[in-house]
Amino acid sequence: MTHEEAQELLGAYALDAVDGDERAALERHVSECVRCASELDGLREVAAALGNQGEPASQELWERISARLYDDVDEARVPPIRALELPHAEHSPSRAPTPVSAPVVALRAAMSRRARFGAVVTAVAAALLVGVLSVSLINANNHVSQLTNALNLASHNVVDAALETPGHVTVTLNDAHSVNVAKFVLLNGQGYLVSSQMGTLPTDKTYQLWGIIDHKPISIGLMGNSPHEVSFSVEGARLPTTLAVTIEPAGGSVTPTSPIVASGTISA
Amino acid sequence: MDQLDEAGDAQLVTMIGRYHEGALAEVYRRHGGAVYGLARKILVNSAEADDVTQDVFLRLWNHPDRFDPSRGSLRSFLLNDSHGRAVDLIRSLNSRRAREEREAHRSPVGVYDLQHRVWDLAVAEEVQRALTSLPPEEREAIELAYFQGHSYVKVAEILGQPEGTIKSRIRNGMRRMRSTLVAVGVQGAE
Numbered sequence: 420m421t422h423e424e425a426q427e428l429l430g431a432y433a434l435d436a437v438d439g440d441e442r443a444a445l446e447r448h449v450s451e452c453v454r455c456a457s458e459l460d461g462l463r464e465v466a467a468a469l470g471n472q473g474e475p476a477s478q479e480l481w482e483r484i485s486a487r488l489y490d491d492v493d494e495a496r497v498p499p500i501r502a503l504e505l506p507h508a509e510h511s512p513s514r515a516p517t518p519v520s521a522p523v524v525a526l527r528a529a530m531s532r533r534a535r536f537g538a539v540v541t542a543v544a545a546a547l548l549v550g551v552l553s554v555s556l557i558n559a560n561n562h563v564s565q566l567t568n569a570l571n572l573a574s575h576n577v578v579d580a581a582l583e584t585p586g587h588v589t590v591t592l593n594d595a596h597s598v599n600v601a602k603f604v605l606l607n608g609q610g611y612l613v614s615s616q617m618g619t620l621p622t623d624k625t626y627q628l629w630g631i632i633d634h635k636p637i638s639i640g641l642m643g644n645s646p647h648e649v650s651f652s653v654e655g656a657r658l659p660t661t662l663a664v665t666i667e668p669a670g671g672s673v674t675p676t677s678p679i680v681a682s683g684t685i686s687a
Numbered sequence: 688m689d690q691l692d693e694a695g696d697a698q699l700v701t702m703i704g705r706y707h708e709g710a711l712a713e714v715y716r717r718h719g720g721a722v723y724g725l726a727r728k729i730l731v732n733s734a735e736a737d738d739v740t741q742d743v744f745l746r747l748w749n750h751p752d753r754f755d756p757s758r759g760s761l762r763s764f765l766l767n768d769s770h771g772r773a774v775d776l777i778r779s780l781n782s783r784r785a786r787e788e789r790e791a792h793r794s795p796v797g798v799y800d801l802q803h804r805v806w807d808l809a810v811a812e813e814v815q816r817a818l819t820s821l822p823p824e825e826r827e828a829i830e831l832a833y834f835q836g837h838s839y840v841k842v843a844e845i846l847g848q849p850e851g852t853i854k855s856r857i858r859n860g861m862r863r864m865r866s867t868l869v870a871v872g873v874q875g876a877e
């Protein structure tokens with residue numbers, strides 16, 4: 420296709436109104452002709468302006484889209500898969516919450532101790548491959564969204580009611596010293612933070628809650644830098660076997676970027 | 688997530704390159720409604736418009752490198768993607784498609800901030816004015832191609848005009864729109 424022929428067609432092409440061989444020939448020319456490429460960019464802006472109507476996006480559609488994010492993931496964009504050995508947390512389902520005298524110190528101690536297990540930590544982080552996750556199992560609109568706003572003033576009643584309802588499951592999260600750091604109650608796909616010994620973080624950090632499914636962490640959401648009222652929903656064919664907490668930048672992370680500071684297994 | 692609120696579109700796309708789901712959510716909040724609105728205008732059918740919108744955002748998620756900020760705004764990029772997909776769909780489906788259906792209940796995601804909304808309305812007004820000021824035969828050809836999803840060959844057939852004539856009308860009309868919009872300071876969809 421000559422430059423003149425291409426020039427004639429650019430307007431229609433910007434409107435997606437050129438088909439077949441002619442379209443292919445035009446695209447070939449544009450890929451080699453700086454002037455046509457530049458004019459086309461301008462015409463495409465006009466086309467977009469024609470179709471630009473501001474309106475709010477729908478929440479329902481976002482839920483549909485976010486459930487599909489990991490269906491087709493380019494593995495070149497994520498770290499290679501490494502064997503994952505999750506640290507086994509102490510599990511003591513019937514134990515009452517243990518008062519902790521110096522929770523912040525305990526957390527810090529846990530972190531520095533983790534640092535010595537660098538190899539394990541790296542393997543965990545590298546294996547948190549998003550490509551094979553099936554996030555749709557956990558029903559959160561935006562898995563790095565804040566969880567703390569979900570509850571209103573009635574939260575304590577909700578938590579108390581859940582604790583009194585038969586069939587609830589409590590999950591105790593311990594740090595590396597087996598010290599109880601947080602306790603959650605799960606009931607009918609809803610989870611609530613019952614008690615927390617998680618110390619206040621700087622404002623540019625947040626605690627992030629993860630569910631482990633098939634040894635892979637899936638973000639449940641952010642708990643803020645000083646978790647108090649947290650609720651979330653967990654549903655799907657396969658539920659997480661473990662809850663884990665990491666400390667992340669305030670915006671949250673898609674995969675954990677720091678060692679797990681507390682974890683606990685979920686047993687029905 | 689205040690940082691995401693304040694991040695530029697190009698920055699958000701870079702974060703999407705690292706699978707930052709919150710960044711995609713923010714792009715959706717800003718542009719999802721426009722992407723959907725255009726697809727629905729062309730397809731009429733809201734279920735098909737949902738599919739197109741989903742495709743557009745999953746494509747951005749899986750291939751963020753397709754967006755080149757030096758070539759135009761993210762809104763324009765997404766709208767052109769939406770248009771291309773809607774047109775592909777309309778040309779691949781037969782004419783017995785349901786051309787209308789009840790609009791399902793839709794709850795808006797987050798708050799569409801006033802600043803963007805006002806800008807959108809202002810742009811839409813300028814674009815409408817530019818379109819209206821075109822010679823009627825140029826405007827007609829552009830509207831048949833863009834909003835009805837017809838190829839220029841089909842537009843020529845509909846209007847009973849030579850293909851070359853329609854090509855020129857579209858080209859001239861689009862160039863005229865371009866200079867009008869640039870003159871009034873609308874470079875494209877922000």
Ligand SMILES: [Zn+2]
Pocket residue numbers: 421422423425426448452453454455456
């Ligand atoms: Zn050329």
